[in-house]
Amino acid sequence: MEDRYPIPDMADVELVDVLRALADPVRLDIVRLLGDGEPHLKSDCVAERPDLHKSTYSHHFKTLREAGVTRMIVEGRSHQIRLRKDELAARFPGLLDSVLAQGPTTLTREFLTDPGAAPDSSD
C-alpha cells in the first residue's frame, strides 16, 4: 500500500531544508509542542491556535514532514505526529535542542494573551 505520508531518509535531509521548515512561527510552535519526541494527536497541535484554519495546519504539517522534521503515525482513524527528534539530533547535533530551548514564539505569546489580536500567519 502506498504511504500517504512519505518522509525523506534522514541521510538525505539538508540543513537548509530543516531551517526553512522551522522558519515559521506556527511551525516553530508545533515543533515545540512535539518537543518531548512522543506521538501527539494532530488535534492537540491545532487546539493551541484555534484561530488558524484547518487547511493552514495541514500545510504546516506537510511542510514539516517533507523537510524531515516530523513523521505521521496512522493507526486506524487516529493520526498522530511525532518529532524525528533522535534522528535529527544525530544528523544536526544541537540544532533542535537550541530551538526547543526557546519559549513560545511572539505570535503565540500574543495569541495566548489576546486571542483576538493575533494575525493569521498562514503562508
Add this chain to the structure above:
Amino acid sequence: MEDRYPIPDMADVELVDVLRALADPVRLDIVRLLGDGEPHLKSDCVAERPDLHKSTYSHHFKTLREAGVTRMIVEGRSHQIRLRKDELAARFPGLLDSVLAQGPTTLTREFLTDPGAAPDSSD
C-alpha cells in the same frame, strides 16, 4: 550621521527571523565563511560564488544584517562583514554552533565541483 547599515538590538531579535535568514543555501555559506567571528571583506564572500550577481549578494547581506545575524563595518571605502557570533550565542545558545558544524551546502559543493552546473539561487 544616519547609519546606512542599521542592525536590530539582539534583545529584539526573534528566533524565527534568524531561522528565516539562515534558511537559504547562499546565506548559509556566507555565515559559514564568517564563522570565525572576524570581519571579512564583502568581496571575499562574493568570490566564493562568482556565478551569482552582485545584487543577489547585496540582497543576502541585507537579509542577514536585518535579521540580526551580521553587522557591517565601514572604514573609509572598506566594507567588512562580521557575524554577531557572541551575541547570537548568548541569545540562542547552540544555534549557530549547530549550523557552523555542518559543511558547505549542497549548492556550494556542487558549484565547487562543477561551477557551470550550479543554479542561480537568488530569491
